[in-house]
Amino acid sequence: MTTEKRLISLSVNGELQAKIVEPRMSLADFLRIELELTGTHVGCESGVCGACTVNINGQTARACTILAVQVEGDEVTTIEGASESGEFRDLQDAFHARNALQCGFCTPGMLMMSAELLTQNSKPCRQEIREYLSGNYCRCTGYEAIVDAVETVAQTRNARVGEQDD
Amino acid sequence: MTNASNDNHLFRPNSYIGRTVPRPNAKRLLNGRGNYTDDTKLPRMVHVAFLRSPYAHARINKIDKNQAIKAPGVVAVVDGHDIAEVCAPWVGVLAHLEGMKSAEQHALAIEKASWEGEPVVAIVASTRALAEDALELIKVEWDILPVVTDMEAALGEDAEIIHESLGDNLAWRRTMDAGDVGASFDHAAHIIEERYISNRHTGVCPESRSIVADFNSADDQMTIYQSTQAPHMMQSLFAKHIGLDTHKVRVICNDVGGAYGIKVHAYPDEFATVALSYMLGRPVKFVADRRESFLSDIHARDHRIDTRVAVTANGEITAFEIDDWTGVGPYSAYPRTSAMEALQVLNFTGGQYRNRNYKGRATVVYQNKTPMSQYRAVGHPIVTMITEGMVDDAARAIGMDPLEIRRRNLIADDAYPTTSASGLPFEKLSHQASLDKLEKMINYAELRKDQAAARERGVYRGIGIATFIEMTNPGVASYGVGGAPITAQDGATVRLDANGNTTVAIGVTEQGQGSETIVAQCVASALGITLDSIKVITGDTDVTPYGGGTWGSRGAGIAGEAAVQAGKALRENILEVAAIMLQTDADSLDICENNVINHRDGEVRMPLSEIGRICYFRPDTLPPDFQAELVATRHYVPRQYPFAFTNGVQGCYIEVDIETGLIAFKKYCVVEDCGRVINPQLVDEQIRGGVVQGIGGALFEECRYNDRGELLNGTMSNYLLPTMTDVPDIEVAHIETPTSESELGAKGAGEAGTGAAAAAIMNAINDALSPLGGKVTQQPFTPERILSAIGKI
Numbered sequence: 025m026t027t028e029k030r031l032i033s034l035s036v037n038g039e040l041q042a043k044i045v046e047p048r049m050s051l052a053d054f055l056r057i058e059l060e061l062t063g064t065h066v067g068c069e070s071g072v073c074g075a076c077t078v079n080i081n082g083q084t085a086r087a088c089t090i091l092a093v094q095v096e097g098d099e100v101t102t103i104e105g106a107s108e109s110g111e112f113r114d115l116q117d118a119f120h121a122r123n124a125l126q127c128g129f130c131t132p133g134m135l136m137m138s139a140e141l142l143t144q145n146s147k148p149c150r151q152e153i154r155e156y157l158s159g160n161y162c163r164c165t166g167y168e169a170i171v172d173a174v175e176t177v178a179q180t181r182n183a184r185v186g187e188q189d190d
Numbered sequence: 191m192t193n194a195s196n197d198n199h200l201f202r203p204n205s206y207i208g209r210t211v212p213r214p215n216a217k218r219l220l221n222g223r224g225n226y227t228d229d230t231k232l233p234r235m236v237h238v239a240f241l242r243s244p245y246a247h248a249r250i251n252k253i254d255k256n257q258a259i260k261a262p263g264v265v266a267v268v269d270g271h272d273i274a275e276v277c278a279p280w281v282g283v284l285a286h287l288e289g290m291k292s293a294e295q296h297a298l299a300i301e302k303a304s305w306e307g308e309p310v311v312a313i314v315a316s317t318r319a320l321a322e323d324a325l326e327l328i329k330v331e332w333d334i335l336p337v338v339t340d341m342e343a344a345l346g347e348d349a350e351i352i353h354e355s356l357g358d359n360l361a362w363r364r365t366m367d368a369g370d371v372g373a374s375f376d377h378a379a380h381i382i383e384e385r386y387i388s389n390r391h392t393g394v395c396p397e398s399r400s401i402v403a404d405f406n407s408a409d410d411q412m413t414i415y416q417s418t419q420a421p422h423m424m425q426s427l428f429a430k431h432i433g434l435d436t437h438k439v440r441v442i443c444n445d446v447g448g449a450y451g452i453k454v455h456a457y458p459d460e461f462a463t464v465a466l467s468y469m470l471g472r473p474v475k476f477v478a479d480r481r482e483s484f485l486s487d488i489h490a491r492d493h494r495i496d497t498r499v500a501v502t503a504n505g506e507i508t509a510f511e512i513d514d515w516t517g518v519g520p521y522s523a524y525p526r527t528s529a530m531e532a533l534q535v536l537n538f539t540g541g542q543y544r545n546r547n548y549k550g551r552a553t554v555v556y557q558n559k560t561p562m563s564q565y566r567a568v569g570h571p572i573v574t575m576i577t578e579g580m581v582d583d584a585a586r587a588i589g590m591d592p593l594e595i596r597r598r599n600l601i602a603d604d605a606y607p608t609t610s611a612s613g614l615p616f617e618k619l620s621h622q623a624s625l626d627k628l629e630k631m632i633n634y635a636e637l638r639k640d641q642a643a644a645r646e647r648g649v650y651r652g653i654g655i656a657t658f659i660e661m662t663n664p665g666v667a668s669y670g671v672g673g674a675p676i677t678a679q680d681g682a683t684v685r686l687d688a689n690g691n692t693t694v695a696i697g698v699t700e701q702g703q704g705s706e707t708i709v710a711q712c713v714a715s716a717l718g719i720t721l722d723s724i725k726v727i728t729g730d731t732d733v734t735p736y737g738g739g740t741w742g743s744r745g746a747g748i749a750g751e752a753a754v755q756a757g758k759a760l761r762e763n764i765l766e767v768a769a770i771m772l773q774t775d776a777d778s779l780d781i782c783e784n785n786v787i788n789h790r791d792g793e794v795r796m797p798l799s800e801i802g803r804i805c806y807f808r809p810d811t812l813p814p815d816f817q818a819e820l821v822a823t824r825h826y827v828p829r830q831y832p833f834a835f836t837n838g839v840q841g842c843y844i845e846v847d848i849e850t851g852l853i854a855f856k857k858y859c860v861v862e863d864c865g866r867v868i869n870p871q872l873v874d875e876q877i878r879g880g881v882v883q884g885i886g887g888a889l890f891e892e893c894r895y896n897d898r899g900e901l902l903n904g905t906m907s908n909y910l911l912p913t914m915t916d917v918p919d920i921e922v923a924h925i926e927t928p929t930s931e932s933e934l935g936a937k938g939a940g941e942a943g944t945g946a947a948a949a950a951i952m953n954a955i956n957d958a959l960s961p962l963g964g965k966v967t968q969q970p971f972t973p974e975r976i977l978s979a980i981g982k983i
Contacts, residue, residue, distance in 0.1 A: 048319070062229040063222020065447070067396050068480045068906040075396055103222030116220040120212050123875050126702030128219025129226065129396035129447030154914040161906070163396050163448050164702050166878035166943075167914045 032096045036061070037105025045092050051085075052076040054092035055102055063103035063132050067161070074160030077133035078102050084140045103132035112139040114177050124173040126164030134160050138174045146185075148178055199716050199761075200754065200934065204782070206711035207934070210871040211721060213707040215700065225444040227400035227417045228477045235402065235473040236265050238466055239321035240459055241311040241328050242485060243303030246558035246899025247352070247520075249333035250302055250310065257327035258313060263320035266470060267328070268312045268462075270300035277465035278431045280456075282522030284672025287529050290362040292522035292556075293353035297461040302335070304352055304520030305560050306900050307485025309459045314466055314474060337558040337899040341494060341517035344555040352520050352556050361522055361554040362529045366536055368611045369547030374509035378500030380587040386579060387968040388572045388948075390492035391891035393565050394911060397447020398478040399487065401460045403467035412439045414464060417446045419454040419699055420739030425731045426675035427456050427525065428464050443729030446701040450566040450883065452487050453701075454741045456524045459486060484904035489893055490531060490565035492517055493572050500547075501584035507599045509547040510540040510580060510611075514572075516562070517555050523563030525674040529554050531562070534569030534661070540577050541610040541659045542621055542837065543599045548611035558899040564741075567880070570660060570945030571887060578656040578949040579967065582956065592655050592953070593634060596625060600657060614659075617830075619837040620925040621657055624861040627923055628655070632841045632859045644845070645961060651845045651856065654954025658946040660836045662743035662864070662938025663929070667832035679827035680749040681735025682756040684713055686764060686820040688806040690784060690799030692719055694756070695727040697737010698749040703940065704872040705745045709753045711868055712934065716757030717764075718781030719798065735823055743938020746868055747834055751932040752826040759822035764801055767818045771796070771804060826932065834929050834937040838862030840881070840950040842918075846958040848980060851973025853889070853955060855918035862942045863925040866935035873939045874922040880943020881920050886912045888948035889970050 033042040036059060043058050050069075055061040055078070064087055067075035071089035078087045079101040106112055115138055118124070125131040134157065141148060141156040148156065153174045154167070162170065200207045218224055255267040279294040299310045311328055315321035336350040343349055344359040352359055375381055395417075402415040412434055418424050421441040429436040446453065463476040478486065493516045500509040514535045518528035532552040540548055585595040600621040601608060609615050628634075634653070641651045669676035680697040687693060694713050698705045706726040714721050727733055735752075738744060761781055768786040769776040772795055780789040786796050804811060805818040812818065828834065843857040860877050867873050890910035894902040903909045928935025948969055955976065956965045964980035977983045 046319070056228075060231070061222075062226075063224070065226070065397070066228075067398075070480065070905055070907060072906040073396065107221040107223075116217075119220055120216055123213065123216070123704075123871050125216055125219055126704075126875065126879060127396065127446060127448040128216065128224050128702060131219055132222045135220070150919075151915075158913045158915045161396065161911055161913065163394060163450070163883070163911070164879045165875060166880075166882035166920065167917055168878050168919050169875055171914070171919075 030093055032093055034095050034097060035099045037101055047091065047093050049092045050088050051090040051092050051095055052087035055087060061102050061104050065129050065132060067129065074133040074137065075130050077136040077160065079136055084136050103135065114180065115139060115173070118173040118177045122169045122173040122176065124165060124169040130160060130162045134162065134170060141174065142178055142181065146178060146182060150175060199718060205715040206721060207715050207866065207868055208870065210869055211707065211711065213704050215706050219445065226397050226447050227402060227415050227444065230402045230415045232402065232404055232473040235475055236314050236316055237318040237321050238312050238314045238463055238474050238476045239318060239325055240309040240482070241325050242482060243299065243306060243308045243310055245303060245332060245334055246306045247335040247337045248303050249335060250299065251331040251333055253311060254329040258324040261324035261327055263316040264313060264324045265316065266314040266466065268466060270296050270298035270310065273298045273462055273465050274300060276432060276468050277461050280431065280524045282524040282527050284527050284669065284674055286672040287362055287527060287533070290527065290529055291356050292361060293356060295458065295521045295524065297458045297465055305558055307482065307560060309462060312462050312466060314470065339557055339559065339895060339897055339899050341515045341555050341557060344517060344557050352558065359556040361518060361556055363553045364533065364536055366548065366550045366612055371509045371511055371547045371549040374500045374547045378508055379503040380501050380584065381498060382580065382583040382587055383498050384579065384583060384967055386495045386497060386576050388491045388493040388575060389887065389892040389969045390489050391887050391893055392484065392487050392489045393450040393452035395448035395450065395452050398480060398483045399453060399457065399460065400477040401463050402473055402475045403464040404473040405467040405471055407471045410438055412464065412468065414439065414441045416441055416443055417453055418443050419449045419701065419741045420676070421699060421729055421731050422697065422736055423676050423739065424456065431461060432464060432468050440732045443699050446699065449701045451564045451568065451741060455488050455526065455563055457486065480906060481904050484909060485560060485901060488523060488563045488565060489560045490562050491572060491887065492562060493535065495572065495576050497576050497580050499580035499584050501588060503588060505588055505590045505595045505598050507543055507545045507581065507584055510545060511549045512539055512576060514550065514552045517557040517559065519559050519561035520556050521561055523561050525676065526564055526669060528561060528563045530564055531569045535572050537612050537614060538569060538573040538659060541612065541614055542601060542657050544601050545599065546611045559895055560901070566883060567941035567944035570658065570941055571884060571948045574656050574658045574946045574949040575952060578953060582953050586960065593625065593629060596655065596657055600625065614835065615831055616835050617929055618927050619835060620863045620927050621837055623925050624837060624839045624863060625657065627925060628839045628841050628859055628861045631861065631921060631923055632843065632857060637843050649845060650848055650958040651843065652954040652956065652958025653841065653843050654950040654952065654957060655839065655841050656946040656949035656953060657839045658837065658942070660942045660945055661833045662836055662941070663747035663828050663834035664742045664744060665828045665832045668742070677736060677738045679825050680737035680752045681823060681825040682709070682749065682752040683735050683821060683823040684717070684756040684760045686760060686798060686802055688802040690797060690802045691723045692717065693725050693727065694753065695734040696749055696753060697734050697739065698745045699729045699740045701740055703740065703745060703876060704869060705740055705749065707872065708746055708750055708868045712750045712753035713757040716754045717761050719784050723784055735825065743940040746936040747932065747938055748826055748828065750868060750936050751934045752824055754934050755824035755826060756822050759824055763819045763822055764798065767801055767805060768796065770812060770816060828931055830931045834931070836862065836864050836937045836942065838942050840946040842950045842954050844951070844954045844958065846955060846976060848962065848982070851976035858918045858920045860920060860943065861923045861925060862939065863927050864939035865926060865928040865937035867924055867926060868936055876939045877922045877943040878920045880940065881947045882912050882917050884944040884947025885917055885951065887969060888951045892970050
């Protein structure tokens with residue numbers, strides 16, 4: 025069952041990492057166990073719930089259905105990296121103010137997806153927000169507060185762009 | 191509020207009671223810095239994986255562990271006999287559920303397995319992956335036994351008896367007969383009979399059940415990190431069954447990734463994990479994977495109910511009668527039993543109505559499926575579905591508007607205190623005011639016009655109304671009187687630190703509802719300090735006062751009141767010191783925004799940091815016969831009422847596509863009355879999240895079994911949960927009827943959303959389908975069932 029371990033090197037949150045891993049180790053387990061980046065959560069282990077969503081080379085991906093050996097040479101950003109760089113601080117603040125999280129287990133994934141949505145569509149309507157985030161399950165909030173928070177950030181960012189245009 | 195309360199700190203203009211404030215502890219979760227149980231990593235920690243029964247009912251003839259024990263990384267391979275030597279079995283019954291019986295249950299099955307997923311062998315290895323590898327090397331010789339799946343067939347003469355020692359598969363039965371049901375049915379203008387089916391579903395916590403047990407044999411101390419709702423209960427149970435003194439067991443509950451009642455039970459695999467740590471003397475971690483969560487987490491709501499309602503020609507409901515059957519798996523859950531859901535169906539049905547004639551029977555049977563027990567809004571979704579289904583049935587029979595029949599039959603707002611036909615005591619509810627508010631909020635008259643216009647176009651829309659009662663603030667009547675180590679009281683310890691900040695330790699836990707935030711709001715308001723100067727500590731049996739934890743909508747009403755009283759007590763202690771320092775009367779002083787002030791004119795006399803400095807560092811400057819006490823502890827338990835009932839009403843407007851059977855929400859409104867609202871945003875989000883869990887059960891969620899007792903959909907890809915596109919925005923409004931039992935006046939709000947959603951949706955679907963002569967009464971209300979109801983398939 026165990027096959028030969030392999031050396032992989034990649035960038036995680038801007039830090040170069042070289043680790044020897046089993047080929048069967050998922051990226052989610054690699055981040056959590058090898059790098060102790062426990063902000064990436066494992067919910068369903070089958071790519072359905074979205075709790076493990078991270079960013080790989082600028083695109084969101086499900087870390088539970090990708091093997092660590094598959095991201096050799098890639099740039100991975102997790103919730104820890106995004107929080108420290110402050111790249112979506114406004115989303116985090118809006119989630120906080122609107123209580124768009126309860127238990128918080130889905131939240132890192134929800135934030136990663138929301139951030140990606142706003143880079144692709146700066147003026148999403150509520151339905152577009154719902155559709156983009158529909159692969160991220162939340163069991164606590166009923167989702168409305170999350171839609172509100174993302175909508176608020178989109179509007180605030182647009183207003184800021186509008187001011188700059190003036 | 192009354193005049194007397196104007197001087198009450200809780201209701202002053204700068205009070206935090208009734209104010210939306212963000213949850214301070216949510217920030218770490220937003221930054222990926224939460225600390226869930228699986229994030230715990232300890233020196234020498236090993237991991238356990240369980241071999242679970244692949245059969246719903248099978249005798250274990252032989253377990254061959256020889257290959258597994260030699261596998262790489264394996265530390266121990268343990269079966270039911272081994273674990274029974276260190277972990278005593280249990281029986282899930284309570285004394286106040288008279289006549290209830292259940293079989294002895296072990297942490298790992300001995301002799302036979304009774305449901306698909308029952309843990310049989312534990313393998314401990316250096317990683318979870320290696321433990322799972324070794325599972326494949328275990329050889330079990332099974333004798334497959336006949337299974338019991340259908341709840342009514344379970345009591346049939348030829349049914350396989352799951353536990354021979356019990357004599358049959360009956361767990362518990364209770365009947366109720368109030369008023370004169372027979373006469374009511376004899377004289378009724380209409381009698382409507384219906385069978386309702388509530389589907390078996392489960393909580394699906396985003397974070398699966400997780401536990402790390404760390405037994406240190408050097409000091410005989412068991413430290414357990416667990417994702418749980420009830421740390422003190424678990425402390426008692428682990429101590430009892432492993433045979434340790436309670437003070438040798440510490441349960442730490444850090445962040446919990448969703449619980450919803452699923453994590454308020456004691457599970458065999460978690461007992462096994464603790465036992466393994468005791469055996470091995472090192473930390474052992476168990477984190478359920480998603481498949482084993484579906485097979486081993488508590489299931490709920492599997493009920494079949496025959497109902498009968500009597501109504502007069504002018505719309506007076508004169509009798510309800512129900513016969514409720516439920517199958518709860520092979521063992522009654524521990525320590526809360528698997529009978530509470532049926533008990534609540536029996537006790538609560540029809541409870542919002544004036545009718546005094548009520549007859550019911552609840553039958554709880556054993557079967558070879560995953561054990562059932564409490565899940566959020568225990569019994570309420572079933573109660574509300576059948577009650578409000580019966581009321582709509584009655585309205586349709588006499589051609590009366592659904593709002594009108596409710597208005598005529600609900601208990602009047604000026605009729606309190608009163609009781610239900612089944613004997614539930616109601617302090618004060620607001621059914622009529624809530625219904626009036628909902629009517630306006632949902633714009634009922636306009637919706638009826640829209641519905642009529644839509645029907646002209648061949649579009650089928652329906653309005654569903656569901657009034658409800660909700661049980662919150664459970665007192666000792668729920669479990670304590672039955673002999674379970676589950677306390678109904680909660681305690682709060684409030685401490686002023688040397689720098690003037692305040693720490694609160696409290697027995698409730700935080701699962702995201704905002705327990706810690708509302709506790710801080712209560713203490714801040716009672717003490718007179720700002721929210722940013724408070725830290726709340728929960729989830730550690732070594733640190734917090736003894737408390738019940740967070741379940742049954744008890745956090746705000748019970749822990750909130752303990753926090754208020756502790757805050758008040760500390761204020762008195764502080765003012766006593768301040769009066770000495772300022773050479774004045776304590777009565778002339780007050781605390782406001784972290785300062786001691788003059789009560790009369792609000793002038794600032796000194797900051798609390800000065801009180802802290804003097805009391806901790808310069809007590810020599812205080813009178814020699816005076817000792818300052820800057821710590822206060824208070825406990826609270828409701829005594830006057832066995833529980834605080836709340837009420838409310840949900841209304842939704844939906845469109846049914848009669849070609850596809852799909853439904854779309856057009857509007858969803860909820861009015862609820864949880865008494866004093868502490869944090870409006872948190873209450874609203876409890877309601878919204880609750881409604882969406884209710885929508886899950888109503889439209890999507892179902893644990894599907896075949897006739898061999900095998901779960902067919904134990905993954906998230908085929909057990910459907912509501913996603914963001916499946917659910918509507920939900921408008922929430924409140925009526926506030928505080929309980930006078932506590933100073934705070936808060937009741938719970940955690941069950942209200944889930945409790946009535948399925949009923950409102952069912953009634954809306956049936957309202958939409960009524961011109962087509964179709965009706966659905968079986969959850970989930972899938973497209974297939976809707977199309978079948980109108981004869982399309």
